[in-house]
Amino acid sequence: MSRPPGDGGTGPDATPDAGPDAGPDAGPDAASAAGPDAVALRPMTAADLPAVLELERTLFPEDAWSEAMLREELEHQPATRHYVVAEVAREAGGGLAGYAGLAASGGQGDVQTIGVLPARQGTGLGAALLTALLDEAARRACDEVFLEVRADNDRAQRLYERFGFEPIGVRKRYYQPSGADAIVMRCELRAARPRPNHPIGFSREDQSQ
Numbered sequence: 001m002s003r004p005p006g007d008g009g010t011g012p013d014a015t016p017d018a019g020p021d022a023g024p025d026a027g028p029d030a031a032s033a034a035g036p037d038a039v040a041l042r043p044m045t046a047a048d049l050p051a052v053l054e055l056e057r058t059l060f061p062e063d064a065w066s067e068a069m070l071r072e073e074l075e076h077q078p079a080t081r082h083y084v085v086a087e088v089a090r091e092a093g094g095g096l097a098g099y100a101g102l103a104a105s106g107g108q109g110d111v112q113t114i115g116v117l118p119a120r121q122g123t124g125l126g127a128a129l130l131t132a133l134l135d136e137a138a139r140r141a142c143d144e145v146f147l148e149v150r151a152d153n154d155r156a157q158r159l160y161e162r163f164g165f166e167p168i169g170v171r172k173r174y175y176q177p178s179g180a181d182a183i184v185m186r187c188e189l190r191a192a193r194p195r196p197n198h199p200i201g202f203s204r205e206d207q208s209q
Contacts, residue, residue: 039097039125041132044083046074051096052085059115062177073101073112080105081112082136086125100129102136102145109137109189111147130163137189144188148174151181160185 044052049070056064073081086098097120101112111133116126137145148171149156157167165185174182 038089038092039086039120039128040089041084041086041128043077044074044085044099044101046071048085048096048099049074052099055096055099055115055117058118065113076103082133082140083112084129084132086116086120086129098125098129100133102133104137104140104142107141107143109133109140109142109145111145126159127163130159134163134187134189142189144186146184146186148182148184150175151183157183157185160187163187 049067052070053064053067056070074083077083081101081103083101084099085096088095088097096117098114098116100114103110103112111130114126114129114133116129134145145165147160147165149160151170165187167183168186169184171182171184173179
């Protein structure tokens with residue numbers, strides 16, 4: 001299940017922008033370095049669903065995923081899914097600032113969704129979440145990763161291009177009810193990134209970031 005009505009993971013106003021100086025090396029630490037509030041990425045669990053659903057409805061009011069849809073995604077984790085949340089440090093107020101999901105099987109990965117709290121957009125958090133998904137796709141030996149992005153979302157497209165994604169096609173009127181076209185993008189992962197020698201799932205280093 002990918003996000004047909006979404007935006008390669010983001011809605012038109014929920015853009016995972018890395019900031020003007022961020023690039024493919026802007027990993028999870030970029031989110032913390034962008035501001036005084038520490039943000040850590042960790043695996044999404046069922047306990048996160050209320051907060052994720054609240055953010056989902058804020059970012060995608062017309063086509064938010066339901067609780068049942070999200071629970072179904074988590075049921076496939078870690079076999080063919082990898083979902084992460086960006087959690088704000090307790091001393092900085094706590095709560096979730098973003099989330100992202102990957103589907104991976106048969107050597108192919110698909111970015112299911114990326115969502116960033118509006119107040120955190122432009123801080124590098126979107127880049128950190130995308131980095132986490134691409135790193136996991138590499139751990140799962142994916143050769144390539146795909147996503148869809150709205151044709152009118154230039155900001156998101158620029159971010160994806162910095163990470164090695166290239167447009168390969170257009171899906172007309174893919175997003176409903178707006179009727180916006182979707183640009184299909186692909187990243188050849190093995191060519192863009194070395195294959196890490198890590199097990200599937202989060203490593204200790206991932207959990208500490």
